[in-house]
Amino acid sequence: MPAALLALAISAFGIGTTEFVIMGLLPEVAGEFGVTIPTAGLLISGYALGVVVGAPILTALAARVPRKTVLIALMGLFIAGNLLSALAPTYGLLMTGRIVAALSHGAFFGVGSVVAASLVAPAKQASAIAMMFAGLTIANVLGVPAGTALGQAFGWRSTFWVVSALGIVGALGVIALVPHQEPEADAGLRRELAAFRDPQVWLALLMTVLGFAGVFASFTYITPMMTDVAGFSPGAVTWLLVLFGGGLFVGNLLGGRAADRRLMPSLYVILALLAVVLGVFVFTAHAQLPAAITIAVFGAAGFATVPPLQARVMSKAKGAPALASAANIAAFNLGNAIGAWLSGLAIEGGLGYTAGNWIGAALAASGLVVAIISGLLDRRRSVTVGTPDAVLAR
Secondary structure (H helix, E strand, C coil): CCHHHHHHHHHHHHHHHHHHHHHHHHHHHHHHHCCCHHHHHHHHHHHHHHHHHHHHHHHHHCCCCCHHHHHHHHHHHHHHHHHHHHHCCCHHHHHHHHHHHHHHHHHHHHHHHHHHHHCCCHHHHHHHHHHHHHHHHHHHHHHHHHHHHHHHHHCHHHHHHHHHHHHHHHHHHHHHHCCCCCCCCCCCHHHHHHHHHCHHHHHHHHHHHHHHHHHHHHHCCHHHHHHHHCCCCHHHHHHHHHHHHHHHHHHHHHHHHHHHHCHHHHHHHHHHHHHHHHHHHHHHCCCHHHHHHHHHHHHHHHHHCHHHHHHHHHHHCCCCHHHHHHHHHHHHHHHHHHHHHHHHHHHHCCCCCCHHHHHHHHHHHHHHHHHHHHHHHHHHHHHHHCCCHHHHCC
16 A cells, blocks of 8 residues: 555544544534534534535645645645634634635545545556545544544543644645645646536536435434434444444445446445435334444445545546546535435424434435436447447446
């Protein structure tokens, strides 16, 4: 494994921790600021929307800047946002800090995906992307549970101080290990935007939005669902998040390997599995052991989608991999925001904390339909231009 992938994974660990840890701290944040848990849950949506805005804009503005310089600057922005969150005296300033940190998120993973793919042979690019995203999954295995336990024991602000320190470590790793890469000679906004003329790029982005809206429709309110519905104690949430994070880690690596072999068939299977698991979760959430097992499988199915979805959009936008990759990260987070919002509406409407599971199942199934349409368009295009069958497998 190239050392630069380790640096990217370390940074991804910090970013993943700050993105997801707030889910385990919603009761503490809501209690301090005197807001409802669904209102506190908007901190998740606010972060996601910050990614949606920051990913394409910052990536486009940095198209002519060396990629290592871009990554370092983005980590600086991430650190600043988390420091503001740690110091925030009001809910509004906490939301501001979350958004500032989020602005760096999409662009970092977008540019980082291109850097990761450039470090290995073409046949291993999805696995290299998965290796970078492994930092994000390990954040859910270690960072999120540890951050949740820390926040519950010493106050939620302590978690953001530690995340700020993780950002500093990640920035130092990028400085030390990521090689210098000059942008392409013809890099620029016009070239980047030209790739979006292909409808398949938009279909790939829509797959991502729907798939991850399905994930976050359920995951956003996983803490109250496990305590109020399944009957776990608040202290057990940390270990449930470890189970979920373990599933993320395994699913991410398996998804990368599957995508390297046959990209589109792997997407069909993974999105179908995600829809089924979320449908089952509606029923298993009412008992502790089935709920714990489902959480682990849910994590694996949810994050198995990440490498193939990222590889798909990059393959369909070869002329603009950085912007397309960042746009896909924005799509992930737009899905996060939509899923969290829809679940919040259902919960406030009196449908209960399990409502997010059936909403998520419907969204994941919709993503599968889009994937099938995209695959059929590939086949129609191949018949028209005579593309070899080997390409169709992708």
